[in-house]
Amino acid sequence: MKNLIIAEKYNYNVKTYRNMLKHIEKHKFKSKYIIDLCKILYDNDAKSAYKQIDTFSKICESIVSRRNALYPVLNSILMLEYHWTISIERWKTKAGNDFEKWLSIIGELEALCSIANIKYDNPHWSMPEIVTGTSMITAKNMGHPLLGEKRVCNDLNIEEPYQVMLITGSNMSGKSTFMRTVGINVILAYAGAPVCAYQFCCPIMELYSCMRTSDDLGQSISSFYAEILKIKNIVKASKEGKKVLFLLDEIFKGTNSKDRHTGAMILVKQLSRTGNLGFISTHDLELGEMANDKDSKIKNYHFSEYYRDNKIYFDYKLKAGISPTRNALYLMKLAGIEIEENNEGE
Incomplete structure (x- = not known):
């Protein structure tokens, strides 16, 4: 039950990270440093971070549906919470350990964008x-x-x-x-x-x-x-x-x-x-x-x-x-x- 509460609470954040990773993976970077950084977003089976977090986002979306008036009836018949809990644990086992790594890459790219914006907004400034x-x-x-x-x-x-x-x-x-x-x-x-x-x-x-x-x-x-x-x-x-x-x-x-x-x-x-x-x-x-x-x-x-x-x-x-x-x-x-x-x- 605790995992379901957490998944519901951070559903919007997970969707935001999913969209950011989708944008990152679609973009064609020229910098070798950023290209090497983005390689970390793929696992050994060449599955991208976006696809993996998209799976988790869909699980979170379905958990949010607990607010539906019909949920108590459907849950007692279909045991929805039991299946959601199993889905979360399976995802955590497969990709959970990489989640923090993905967030670090997003943070690194955000920092680089901020630095790039400084030069864009102030073209007359010089590199030290x-x-x-x-x-x-x-x-x-x-x-x-x-x-x-x-x-x-x-x-x-x-x-x-x-x-x-x-x-x-x-x-x-x-x-x-x-x-x-x-x-x-x-x-x-x-x-x-x-x-x-x-x-x-x-x-x-x-x-x-x-x-x-x-x-x-x-x-x-x-x-x-x-x-x-x-x-x-x-x-x-x-x-x-x-x-x-x-x-x-x-x-x-x-x-x-x-x-x-x-x-x-x-x-x-x-x-x-x-x-x-x-x-x-x-x-x-x-x-x-x-x-x-x-x-x-x-x-x-x-x-x-x-x-x-x-x-x-x-x-x-x-x-x-x-x-x-x-x-x-x-x-x-x-x-x-x-x-x-x-x-x-x-």
């Missing part, structure tokens, strides 16, 4: 180059894949000996968006998809991020402690000798300025070992002084804003060096907070 033996990420006209026509593209070049990019800048200037742009394009590259860039080159590394951490009241975890837990995983991976690509957004923002500054300096130096690459955004301009240390692997970049007619504007372009501007007090004034002129100049 995966390099080995060196830690570097270079890109030309790299943009955020989800921003459409509003995106602002930037060039990127991070490699030895400057393996850590420290990004400063005022609020809303584009620091976090730039780091997400790097992370998303790296993931697209690892998936074998085109990237939102004219050119893109990167190695295979373990990607870690610490962005948008928040409180967890259920676990009694503050946003700062949540950030610590994420950073702990990054440090652990680095100590284990793995090649790490890390993205740290507004590092240690949940603690006081002195501890934040000290902790950030120690962490950056620890993660700057050979083989790692990293991007760190911060409002602490003092951290940029680490680039002046002997044998420093840090290079400073920034985003900035400009003002026109008492309005603030951003160009979202990555520039070399420490940010020369700040806009927090200006935004406070826009909110109605009275800022004295002498405080504004401090």
